Amino acid sequence: MAAVAAATADAAAPPAATEHGSGPNDAAALRLRLLRRQVESCAVERWYSEFAGKAAPQDAATPSPGQHRRRCTFRSVLIPLADSFRDWLRQDGIVLPEVPEGVRLPACDPRLRGAASEDTYEAFGDVDWDAASASDGQDSDSAGGSSPAQPPAPPQFPAMEQSILDALDVLGDDAFVKLSWTSPRDASWMCGSLKVQSPGDVFLLLKSSDFVQHDLDHVFANCVDSDSSAPQPHLTLRSWCNL
Numbered sequence: 001m002a003a004v005a006a007a008t009a010d011a012a013a014p015p016a017a018t019e020h021g022s023g024p025n026d027a028a029a030l031r032l033r034l035l036r037r038q039v040e041s042c043a044v045e046r047w048y049s050e051f052a053g054k055a056a057p058q059d060a061a062t063p064s065p066g067q068h069r070r071r072c073t074f075r076s077v078l079i080p081l082a083d084s085f086r087d088w089l090r091q092d093g094i095v096l097p098e099v100p101e102g103v104r105l106p107a108c109d110p111r112l113r114g115a116a117s118e119d120t121y122e123a124f125g126d127v128d129w130d131a132a133s134a135s136d137g138q139d140s141d142s143a144g145g146s147s148p149a150q151p152p153a154p155p156q157f158p159a160m161e162q163s164i165l166d167a168l169d170v171l172g173d174d175a176f177v178k179l180s181w182t183s184p185r186d187a188s189w190m191c192g193s194l195k196v197q198s199p200g201d202v203f204l205l206l207k208s209s210d211f212v213q214h215d216l217d218h219v220f221a222n223c224v225d226s227d228s229s230a231p232q233p234h235l236t237l238r239s240w241c242n243l
Contacts, residue, residue: 036223043180044236045078052076074176077167079160079235081179086216088155094207096200100158103165106173109198110191160235164199167237174240177202180233181219184209195240202235 040046051073088097096111105112168175177184177196187208188194196202206212215233220226 033224034222036220036225036227039181039220039223043233044076044178045180045234048073048076048078074238074241075171076236076238077170077175079163079167079237081233081235082157082160084155085157085160088157089206089212089216094204095154096203096207097161098154098156100156100161103158103161105161105165105200106198109200110204111200161199164202164235164237168197171237171239173197175237176240177205178236178238179206179212179215180231180236182211182215184212186211196237202237206235 052075099105099109099111175196176194178194183194184205185194187205190204190208191201194205196205215231217230219231219233
């Protein structure tokens, strides 16, 4: 709210009418002149500590101002994004990261549910799938003269996987996911909501969303003092609450 108030206070006055008809009612004249520092102040990692609450020390007879504050926001865990993870989010397509060796995931992770069971193919009857696959490969070779290129191996983010698991443990297994400014609400249909219970849920929502690209590359686009430096958003997991 402070950042919004500051942005309003810093808004430029509408220019006077000109011979071209531009005046106080012109849409461009009414646009707020946002500054980069004002947008940065709206990022979760910039304001969360002020609203998260802090208990006074047990040995303090008279707590000083600010030592004892009530929490007035949802409990959250902020995770910095590695460059490799941001690059993966920018890539086209939806290929979830491979599960790192030694990481134990909850059964609800979509990467564990994604493997097709044998029952999936019962509706096709008695089909020799190996022979059919070989036949398809021969047809491809005869048509194009070469076999199709193999897709790249899915990435792995072991540190991110473990950080998400630790955060979910702190938050009680259910969490709301977003980046510093924007949530992937345009992709909520992928999981039924923005509630995540596993690293795979987080990856699926972020990778399926167009909205999170705003935080990666465009959050300062309308700032009058914008420069070429890229934003550094955090992954934010917040306690899930049914309001």
